[in-house]
Amino acid sequence: MTTQYDPADLGTERLSPALRTEALEQLLTERGLVQTDVIDGFVAKYESDVGPLNGARVVARAWVDPEYKARLLKNGTEAIKEVAWGGGANGEHIVVVENTPTRHNVVVCTLCSCYPWPVLGLPPSWYKDPVYRARVVREPRTVLAEMGLELDDDVEIVVRDSSSEVRWLVLPERPAGTEGLSEEELVPLIGRDALVGVAKVAAP
Amino acid sequence: MGGIADLGGQEGWGAAAPPPADEPVFAEPWEGRAFALTAFTMGRISGRNLDAFRHSLDRLGPAAYFDDGYYGRWLNAAELMLTESGILAEGAVNARARRLRGEETEEPPAPEPSKPDYAPTAAGSLREVEDAPRFGVGDRVRAVAAAGPEFTRLPDYACGRTGTVEMVQPGHLLPDTHALFRGENPQHVYSVRFDSRELWGPEAEPFQLTIEMYDSYLEPAS
Numbered sequence: 024m025t026t027q028y029d030p031a032d033l034g035t036e037r038l039s040p041a042l043r044t045e046a047l048e049q050l051l052t053e054r055g056l057v058q059t060d061v062i063d064g065f066v067a068k069y070e071s072d073v074g075p076l077n078g079a080r081v082v083a084r085a086w087v088d089p090e091y092k093a094r095l096l097k098n099g100t101e102a103i104k105e106v107a108w109g110g111g112a113n114g115e116h117i118v119v120v121e122n123t124p125t126r127h128n129v130v131v132c133t134l135c136s137c138y139p140w141p142v143l144g145l146p147p148s149w150y151k152d153p154v155y156r157a158r159v160v161r162e163p164r165t166v167l168a169e170m171g172l173e174l175d176d177d178v179e180i181v182v183r184d185s186s187s188e189v190r191w192l193v194l195p196e197r198p199a200g201t202e203g204l205s206e207e208e209l210v211p212l213i214g215r216d217a218l219v220g221v222a223k224v225a226a227p
Numbered sequence: 228m229g230g231i232a233d234l235g236g237q238e239g240w241g242a243a244a245p246p247p248a249d250e251p252v253f254a255e256p257w258e259g260r261a262f263a264l265t266a267f268t269m270g271r272i273s274g275r276n277l278d279a280f281r282h283s284l285d286r287l288g289p290a291a292y293f294d295d296g297y298y299g300r301w302l303n304a305a306e307l308m309l310t311e312s313g314i315l316a317e318g319a320v321n322a323r324a325r326r327l328r329g330e331e332t333e334e335p336p337a338p339e340p341s342k343p344d345y346a347p348t349a350a351g352s353l354r355e356v357e358d359a360p361r362f363g364v365g366d367r368v369r370a371v372a373a374a375g376p377e378f379t380r381l382p383d384y385a386c387g388r389t390g391t392v393e394m395v396q397p398g399h400l401l402p403d404t405h406a407l408f409r410g411e412n413p414q415h416v417y418s419v420r421f422d423s424r425e426l427w428g429p430e431a432e433p434f435q436l437t438i439e440m441y442d443s444y445l446e447p448a449s
Contacts, residue, residue, distance in 0.1 A: 030310075037290060046321075047306065056267075066259035118394070144252065157236065157237040160384065166243045170245050184439075187380060188352040
């Protein structure tokens, strides 16, 4: 990895990525390699359709249906498709791991920012941040505390570094006090951060 | 591995912060365009080769990797792939960018495409592997110690470390050769569990870590 490629470097300045993106889009459009409306549709899909709501629906189903939960933990990829869109890029093989009062899973990709797109959408800024990528594999308890999640000393932490096309989804603990809520009422409580393992789900 | 992208365990990056609520998917409109352009152009080169894209990210300089953010790094890696395969001339994007801001700049002519003579055998990265897995759940394994950059998915922190196979995952094509358009070479993949003290020494926080290892990254350990 000795190459030090920097296409934006003009020697005296670096051109902004916004300007260079516009330039690239023009060049590729002129050549007929991309079409503006296709780009628009792709951006809109990841802005509104593919997001953590899919993961929240999977978790809510698992919380109310023990048989579904067993299927989900055994074969995440197939069980996810019962509830939400599955497969595709960054979702070829999804493994679901359960957080319990004594065991806490947390997911990272130290080499890039691999993330289970079908169930969580595109990764949030903190997941892509070098701080998280560098440190959560070395001092996860400290990093989680800095992010606002204090875990008791007797909770075992398992860090999942996503180095292949396997993707990890955390099944968080169902919070106390939600026993009377329906699947539909549980969905909005379940945020993305708990599905990566940097937060817990709170009761309303 | 090693290199610009191999961040696991690096010190000096500062403190983490609580995740912001209601963060937009794309902080600025150009990020969404760069995301989509990269996803589409990847498929124009030779199959949708994610490994070649990651290999391009790995070859960026520090400014190109870090200073433009996540989607800026995608844009820069996409341009590397597009120039290497002769779809865009070197400097074409910068020349157009300067024209966009009103400069009189000559644009380089479009080059002769030199796309890799390569096609994937199937979509995605999962592949059947005929031979039985070399390791089973519970087996003790060691990651190769001297893993140079050709081991594209083996972070330095795991090199030479001993762990236990936790899961046998579906077979994958091998990123190391696939990234260079030199064949799929499917292999078994294992989730290997390491103790934090094996990775970081006796003073480390107690925790467990799993990471996926390709068969050729591992040797048996007693």
